Amino acid sequence: MIPVRRRTVVRLLALALCPPAAAGCADPAPGGSADGAVRRAVADWSVAPPVRLAGIPLEGWSYEVTSVRRDGVRALARAELRYRLAGYDSAPAGSAREVELARDGAGWRVTADRPAPGAVAQLWDQGEVAVVRGARSLVLGVGRDPRALSALAAEADRAVPAVSAAWPGPWAGRVVVLAPGTLEAMAALLGRPADTYRGLGAVTTGATGGGPAPADRVVVNPEGYQELSEAGRRIVLTHEVTHVATRAATSAGTPQWLSEGFADWAAYRGTPTTPAEGAPELARAVRRGEVPGALPADEAFAFGGDPQAVARAYGGAWLACRLIAGRWGEPALARLYELAAREPLPAALDEALGTNLPDLTHAWQQALREELR
Incomplete structure (x- = not known):
């Protein structure tokens, strides 16, 4: 079973990468500089994940600020979000983020957090995340009927032993399933046009080869998956879970x-x-x-x-x-x-x-x- 409670560890590594002469930048040295104040504001704000992530078994949550750009009473901080899904990820998953801040008296206040330009969205960018824990699966969904998420967890739980019977190599024997609300939302998680996935039931993301890595995510297309028969859903989920099991040998x-x-x-x-x-x-x-x-x-x-x-x-x-x-x-x-x-x-x-x-x-x-x- 997956631990239901883990302490969330939060850290901020303030790396000043913006040279003093660059436009829109100030002295990046820590202490009393404006950039340092922005970094401290991000650090204070990132002490805990957003409320809508409360049910996700997160650990190692951190924002590493890589640059700061200020324009009067507004500032943008580029950061790398790192986190793990407890019990699933053997290495941190990453996400490039853009944190927007506004001057608040003598300090700064975070007003927005979004994917950095060119970066893919995270599931929680699309709304409050519902969490269903199966015996061998973790299903995270946004904008989905809870009964559909429970059914998806049951289907994933059935797929895992079927894959273990076919694949003799070592693997974790559990799977993370992301269930976005629409085809367009699925495409946003994968960074490609929606038409790329039209008609597909699900796809799997992950890095090939062995070694520590974030667990593969099976991303379900709510439109294509819904159109499948019960047998079709079983085939699709087992196919995708097989990719999870064989990833280290690929x-x-x-x-x-x-x-x-x-x-x-x-x-x-x-x-x-x-x-x-x-x-x-x-x-x-x-x-x-x-x-x-x-x-x-x-x-x-x-x-x-x-x-x-x-x-x-x-x-x-x-x-x-x-x-x-x-x-x-x-x-x-x-x-x-x-x-x-x-x-x-x-x-x-x-x-x-x-x-x-x-x-x-x-x-x-x-x-x-x-x-x-």
């Missing part, structure tokens, strides 16, 4: 067909879904005689691409991993995933499966002809 060198295919394989594993049911767009293409000439390229999975082409890429990736698990065994598929993150794919295929890319591609094409006809 690198920039991991082929997208292996990363996305493994996540779909874990999601469909143990279900009665047939290849034609799980990959209908690819099935239609194969029936037209359009068997892919190669495993899907990385760019085929890009957000915002042709929906039918993207669907064919995902279907092909799933069936490639399904073939590997069926012919060489599930442990061999997991071994291939781990090896492909740190060595060229041909070497990983040889070591994990004892085969090469042309032979794997040929076997995959033959499986498509047999299973999707």
